[in-house]
Amino acid sequence: MxxxxxxxxxxxxxxxxxxxxxxxxxxxxSHFFAPVADPVVRExxxxxxxxxxxxxxxxxxxxxxxxxLKDHFGDDASVDAETAxxxxxxxxxxxxxxxxxxxxxxxxxxxxMNNAPLRITELPKWVREHRKVADWEWKHKDVRTRANCxxxxxxxxxxxxxx
Amino acid sequence: MLLxxxxxxxxxxxxxxxxxxxxxAAASAFSGFSAARGKTLHTQAFVGGKPDTPACTSCHGxxxxxxxxxxxxxxxxxxxxxxxxxxxxxxxKVEKWFKRNCNEVLGRECAxxxxxxxxxxxxxQ
Numbered sequence: 001m002x003x004x005x006x007x008x009x010x011x012x013x014x015x016x017x018x019x020x021x022x023x024x025x026x027x028x029x030s031h032f033f034a035p036v037a038d039p040v041v042r043e044x045x046x047x048x049x050x051x052x053x054x055x056x057x058x059x060x061x062x063x064x065x066x067x068x069l070k071d072h073f074g075d076d077a078s079v080d081a082e083t084a085x086x087x088x089x090x091x092x093x094x095x096x097x098x099x100x101x102x103x104x105x106x107x108x109x110x111x112x113m114n115n116a117p118l119r120i121t122e123l124p125k126w127v128r129e130h131r132k133v134a135d136w137e138w139k140h141k142d143v144r145t146r147a148n149c150x151x152x153x154x155x156x157x158x159x160x161x162x163x
Numbered sequence: 164m165l166l167x168x169x170x171x172x173x174x175x176x177x178x179x180x181x182x183x184x185x186x187x188a189a190a191s192a193f194s195g196f197s198a199a200r201g202k203t204l205h206t207q208a209f210v211g212g213k214p215d216t217p218a219c220t221s222c223h224g225x226x227x228x229x230x231x232x233x234x235x236x237x238x239x240x241x242x243x244x245x246x247x248x249x250x251x252x253x254x255x256k257v258e259k260w261f262k263r264n265c266n267e268v269l270g271r272e273c274a275x276x277x278x279x280x281x282x283x284x285x286x287x288q
Binding site: 046047048049050074075076077079142143144145147148150151 | 213233234235236237239259262263266267
């Protein structure tokens, strides 16, 4: 009796290979940004827009943003001091130039670290990636604003930005 | 016997009762909240707030039983209790959003009476 080990081995090899690919896509690729894991941050920073990944901005930016939630792009996003401390801690620890570095990849290229940008949508790399998106697309009623990532990137909430 | 009242009173009802006490303290003529006034508050267009959000319905939509949408495009679950039964259970959350949203729409904080009316409307929906 011959054991059909060959297909089995090949099968395992295929699985192992796709695991490697998956890991690359999740850890090294420029299209994956780990979604916010902290439930408090998801709740407080995810009710008006999707919770933006901490790894999309450097720590200084988060610090600056958290310092003035009362006037947050014209909205009042303020929270109590205790909650603010927790949110700041999470964002700073997972920022593009700290714990989230492996995701941020090239997103911070050309960003002067000392001027702490507040908008992901104004990072030079982001602007370059979106330069082919037409005017009418930005104005579409389901998009409304550049910050509405999920309108175009269906899996944005899960961290994926391929198109 | 002992069980009859507590069955009706959840955190939501407690909050409304607190608003009623405060509204009475603020104006002795207070004679209860009104879902009809709440509906007016919800749908009326104001001029005191931000131009792009003249009414509660700018984000929450015309029909409280349907989902709304924030300016940044995020879907907001319906505000009517019949379709979103888990709402208004956390008084701190309710207060936080009344403060933000009333400022945004009316350009001032809402009075206790207005909050109670609005909630009464949503409880009835």
